[in-house]
Amino acid sequence: MTVADQYLDFAAREARGVSPAYERLAYHVASDADLLDRLATLPTPKQQPNLLFAVVRLLGGPIGDPAEFRAFTLERWDDIAAQMLARATQTNEAGRTAALLPVLASLPQPLALLDVGASAGLCLFPDRYAYRYGSRTVGAGTPLLDCTSRGFTPPTRLPRVVWRAGLDLNPLDVTDPGDVAWLDALIWPEHQHRRDRLRAAIEVARKDPPRLVRGDAVTDLPALAAQAPATATLVVYHTSMLYQLPDPQAFLDVVRGLPGHWVAVESPAVVNAGRELPPPPSAALHNVLTLDGEPLAWVRGHGEALTWFGKDIY
Template sequence: MNNEPLDYWTFFAAEARRVGAPLYERLSMGVAADEALREFANGAQVGQPPANILFAAVHFLLLRGAKHALRDFYPNLGGTGSGDPFPAFKDFVDEHRGSLTPLIATRVTNTNEVGRSALLAPAFRTLAQEAGEPLHLIELGPSVGLNLLWDRYRVLYSKGGTYFSLGAPDSELSLECELRGDRLPPLGPAPKVASRVGLERNAVDLSDSDARDWLKALIWPDQVARFTKLERALRLHGHSTLNIRNGDALDLLPEALAAAPKDQVVCVYHTMVIYQFSDEMRDALDAILIMASLRRPVWRISLEGTLSGDNPLLLYSYRDGNKEKRTLGLCHPHGTWLEWLA
C-alpha cells in the first residue's frame, strides 16, 4: 500500500464519510492535496494503510498529552472546535515530525473493534445450524482477541422499534446493532464454543500502556462510543485466558487446523484483516483451507471491505477440496447495522 496514488486518499475520505467520521474525511482530503504529507505517510511499512497509520500516529501523541490546537478538533479528547482542522493538523505534523516518523515506520493497524461481534454472532449461529456444534474457532489477526469472545457479550438488536436482546445478559459490555432490510438473522442462543485460538503476527501486550494507547489511537476520534466499548471489552478480556499464538497466520494455520479436535466444527474467521494480504497470500489461504478440507469439512467467516465500499459478511464451506461461498449480509464495518440477506 505504499506509494499510494492520489485516489487512495480520496477513497479513504469517502470511507470516512460513509462511516460517519467527518474529521478524518476532511483530513484525508487535505492530505490528498498535499504531496509532502502523502510522501510522509508513505513511510509506513509495506502492506500497512498509510492513512490509518498517519492518523493513528498523530492521535497517539495527542492521547499521550501532546499540547496543540489540533486537540480542539478531536471529540474523544473533549474537543468542540469548529472550522477547518487541516491547517492545525499540518502544523502538528510539522512540529512533531521527529516523534511521528518512527511511529509511522514501525506501527501496524491491529485494530480490535469489538462491535463486529454483533455481526459475527448470527454468522456463527448460521454455521452451527448447518454444521452442528461445538465450535473450534481459529481467528486470523485477532489483535488482543476481543472478537474471539463474541459469545460473551450482550447484543441489543433493533428493528423498527422492536428490540432483541441476545448473548450474555449480565455482560459488562452491551453492543447495539440496527437490523435493516426485510429479513431477520438467526437470533437464537449462541452455539457452544469448545475451544478458540488466535493467530496474530503482531501480538499485543495489554500490560504495556504504550500498546493500550496504540489500540485507542487506531479508533477514529469522531466515534466516541467506540472508546467506551473498548475499555469495557478490555476489562472483560482481563478475566479470560485466550490462546493467541504469535507469528504469521499463514505459517501457523496448517498446524492449527491439524490440531483441531475431531469432535468439533472447525471455523476460521477474520474481520478487516485480508486487505493487508497480497493476492498471493489470499491464494495461499484458500489453498491451505482446501487442503485441510480433504481430511474434514472446514468453515470460514469473512468480514472485509471492498473497493465498492460494501462490507459483505460471507460464509464459506470447504469440503473434499471444493469451496462454496455465500453472502449472509451487508453491514457497517464497526457493527452498528446489519442487513441480513441469507
C-alpha cells in the same frame, strides 16, 4: 490508486457521516503535496489514513484542525514514519462479532474458534457479549453491541465455545498499557461509544486471557488449526484483515483446505472475486460476510449494520 486517491476514497466512503474530524483530515491530506510526498516514501500498506491518524493521536498530535495537524505531522515526520512502519491497524473492534454471531450460532455446537489477525483477541469472545438487533437482544453480558439489521431474523442463542485461539504477526496484550493505548488510538475521535465498549471488552479478556499465537497467517495457520479439539466444530474467521497480507490468495488457498468452516468479513473484491452481488445498501464502504466462501450479507466496517441478502442459515 494514488496516495491522494486513497485519502479521497477514505473521506467519501468511510469517514463521511461517521467521523467529521477524519473526513476533514483526509480531504486535507489528499490536497497537500508535502504530506503526500512523505506518505509516498512508505510502502503502500503503510500509507493508509487510519494508520497515519492513529499514530498522530498516539504521539499526542492534534486532529481537530487540519492546519495544526499538518504542522505537527511535518515537524514530527521522522517519529511518525517510524511508528507507521512498526505498527499496523490492529483495530480490535468487538462490535464486529455482531456480524459474526448469526453464522456462529447457526453452526453445529460446540465451537472451536480461530481468529486470524486477532490483534488482542477481543473478537474471540462472541459468547460473552450481548447483542441488540433492533428490538431483539441476545445474551446478557457486556459490552452490549448494537447492530442495525435488515433481511434476517436474529439468532435466539449465543454460540457455545469450548476452545479459542488467535493468530497474529504481532499479538497485542490486554494487560500491557502500551498495547491498550494503541488500541485506543485506533478508535476514531468522536466514537466514545466504541471506546467504552473497547474497555468493557478488555475487561472480559483480562478475566480469561485468550490464547494468542505469534505467527504467519499462511504458514502457521494449519498447525494451530490442528490443535482444535476434534469434538468441536472448527471455525476459522477473520475481519478486515486480508488487505494487510502480501499475498491474500495464498491465505485463501490455505484456509479453504482446512476442516470445519471458514467465516470472513472482508472486501468483496478479495473474497468474492468474480461473483455477482446485489448492490450494497448505500455508497458507504461495506464489507461482505461469507460462510465457506458463500456471500450472505453486507456489513458496515465496525459491525454497526448488517444487511442480509443470502440464504437462510437457520
